[in-house]
Amino acid sequence: MxxxxxxxxxxxxxxxxxxxxxxxxxxxxxxxxxxxxxxxxxxxxxxxxxxxxxxxxxxxxxxxxxxxxxxxxxxxxxxxxxxxxxxxxxxxxxxxxxxxxxxxxxxxxxxxxxxxxxxxxxxxxxxxxxxxxxxxxxxxxxxxxxxxxxxxxxxxxxxxxxxxxxxxGASNDGPRLMKEWYDAGLIGDVHTVYAWTDRPVWPQGIPWSTNKAEVPKELDWDLWLGTAPYKDYVDKLVPFNWRGWWDYGTGALGDMGCHLLEAPFSVLNLKYATEVEASVGSVYVDEFKRGYFPDSCPPSSHVILKFPKTNKTQGDIKVHWMDGGIQPERPAELEADEVFGDGGNGTLFIGTKGKMMASTYSANPRLLPLSKNASINVPQKFARVKDQSNGHYRQWVEACIAGYGKHELSSPFSIAGPLTEALLMANLAIRGADVQRVGADGKISYPGRYKKLLWDNDNMRVTNLDEVNQFVKRTYRNGYTLGV
CATH class of the missing domain: 3.40.50.720 (NAD(P)-binding Rossmann-like Domain)
Known part of the structure; x- marks a missing residue:
């Protein structure tokens, strides 16, 4: 039909x-x-x-x-x-x-x-x-x-x-491989770690712009500000350069620290630091005067965090963070023309028997000297994440479908929270360098410079420089709250 x-x-x-x-x-x-x-x-x-x-x-x-x-x-x-x-x-x-x-x-x-x-x-x-x-x-x-x-x-x-x-990078093979090497005793007991980055690649160490700009019609500036204090819109802050301002960003530490320090945390089972000290770079506002702009992250810094011994170490661990292009001394085991980390970024573990390093995202881990890598024979101990960093997303999706507690994750908040706290504690020391006191004579002093900050972890406060505790917990703008 x-x-x-x-x-x-x-x-x-x-x-x-x-x-x-x-x-x-x-x-x-x-x-x-x-x-x-x-x-x-x-x-x-x-x-x-x-x-x-x-x-x-x-x-x-x-x-x-x-x-x-x-x-x-x-x-x-x-x-x-x-x-x-x-x-x-x-x-x-x-x-x-x-x-x-x-x-x-x-x-x-x-x-x-x-x-x-x-x-x-x-x-x-x-x-x-x-x-x-x-x-x-x-x-x-x-x-x-x-x-x-x-x-x-x-x-x-x-x-x-x-x-x-x-x-x-927490889902890369690198952290798992380094854990296997460390657990096998290839570099002995780690006591010192260095992590460094060539960031920032955005403006830092500068004064806030005095030139108001028209808010683009596509942008809701008030919603963008969110929890932060109200300021007039300035050009070129959005979408990227906000990273260099303390009201919004966390500087090079916030941008790259979670990538470069994840491996030390997972390899050594680090959690909460007990003390921190920092030195920071400054800029020159004219030929003779250095400028300090407390609203902006500094152009470079070197921070030293001290962590108590863990079940993976025999004693305390010092973690050095360097940004703005500052790098640690090249290891003696590294030849003059061999790449340190990946050039601009890297992580170095120093143990009692040897050293190992990795690139950004814990990629390309290798023992030093590099000749050792041809003869490594350590059995696999930790399961790998399929597709490594690309699998980081699928890992979370599958864990959500499976339900809470039923699927292993590379960076759940139980791990990511303490890691982030360590970075932000380092920022306390960086910000402390710009904290000012005005004496009775009107002179300005900087009490946080050249000082080690002591951390009371249970109470979440620095015990010997109260001025920096204002940065531990911000006051949100009206209309925003954590509700706890």
Whole structure:
């Protein structure tokens, strides 16, 4: 019988239409709506809401989607210019500018949140999601302040949600290989670690601009400021140069420290430091006068953190951090033309029997001298993450689907929290160098310079320079709170 193109009866058409819509809706409803916490939807796919979806946020959500087990259900960004590529890539995702509105209206419709915003807003956005029972992935550094890091670390356990920080090198083979070498005794007992970077590659050590600029129509400046004090918009701060300002960023330490110090933490089981000291570079405002600009991170620094002995060491460990192009002395075992780290960045472990180093993201670990690497014969002890750093995203997605406590992660907040605290404690020493006291005679002194800061970990405070404790826990702008 010849087929015709006659339309189906209206009743049948409506039935097919409604059934199709219902089926499609069913496939994207979050697990817990269908059957409570831990229930697996028929699609077994994670529904993710992205907060900050331009730049790194764009690549983050694309990587979650590429796992084949996640859908991007919602997008949120204060800047529609930055969000444009993600909106184009995920046209079915509903878009918001204010993450608070998205959480309020849509929290029943997603399982997890990816946070990739400037450092000063990480904590409120992540904790807000965790309090709703959502799994969270947060870009490095985990938080802007030590107090925030401590709160998020506790919240992961309290709310039983799956967490991961975006230091993807933690999923590389490098940290696991170095743990195997260290546990096998190849370099003896480590007592000193160096980590260095050529960052910053953005302006630091400069005064705040006095030139007001017009806010781009695509940017909601008030939402971008979030927890930070209100300031007039200045050109070129967004989307990248905010990293060099203490109100928003955490300097080179925040940008690269989570990548370069993750391996020392995992190899040596480091957790909380007990003391820190720093020296910082300055700039010249004219031919004869050095300038100090306390609102801006310095152009370079050298920080020394002391950690108490762990189950992996025989004594205390000193960790040196260097940025702004400063590097430690080249090891005697390294030939003159051999690359130290990866050139601009690296990590060096110094043990009682030898040394080992790695590049950024703990990549390319090797023993020193390099000739030793041809004869290493240590059995594999730790499971590897499939696709290494690229698998960091899929690892979190699969852990979220499996449920809290059922899947090993490379950088859950139980690890990422203490690591971030160490970096932020180093920043206390850096900021302490610019803390000013004005004497009765009107003269300015800098009490934090040339001083070692002693840390009371339980009470989260420096005991011998009270002025820096204001940076342990910021005062948020009205309208923002951690709610704890």
């Amino acid at each position: 010849k087929e015709t193109n006659k339309p189906a009866p209206s009743g049948r058409r409506e039935f097919i239409k409604n059934a199709t819509i219902a089926a499609a809706s069913f496939m994207i409803v979050p697990r817990y709506v269908l059957g409570g916490p831990g229930f697996l939807a028929p699609s077994d796919r994670l529904i993710i809401a992205g907060v900050g979806v331009g730049g790194k946020g764009q690549s983050d959500i694309a990587s979650f989607y590429a796992s084949g087990k996640a859908d991007i259900g919602f997008l949120c960004d204060v800047d529609t210019r930055r969000a444009a590529n993600s909106v184009k890539a995920f046209p079915k995702a509903k878009f918001y500018k204010d993450w608070r509105e998205m959480y309020d209206k849509e929290h029943k419709n997603f399982d997890a949140v990816s946070v990739s915003t400037p450092d000063h807003n990480h904590a409120v956005q992540a904790l807000g999601a965790m309090q709703l029972g959502k799994h969270v992935y947060v870009q490095k550094p985990l938080t802007h302040d030590i107090y925030e890091a401590r709160i998020l670390t506790a919240a992961a356990d309290k709310y039983k949600v799956v967490t991961q920080m975006g230091n993807q």
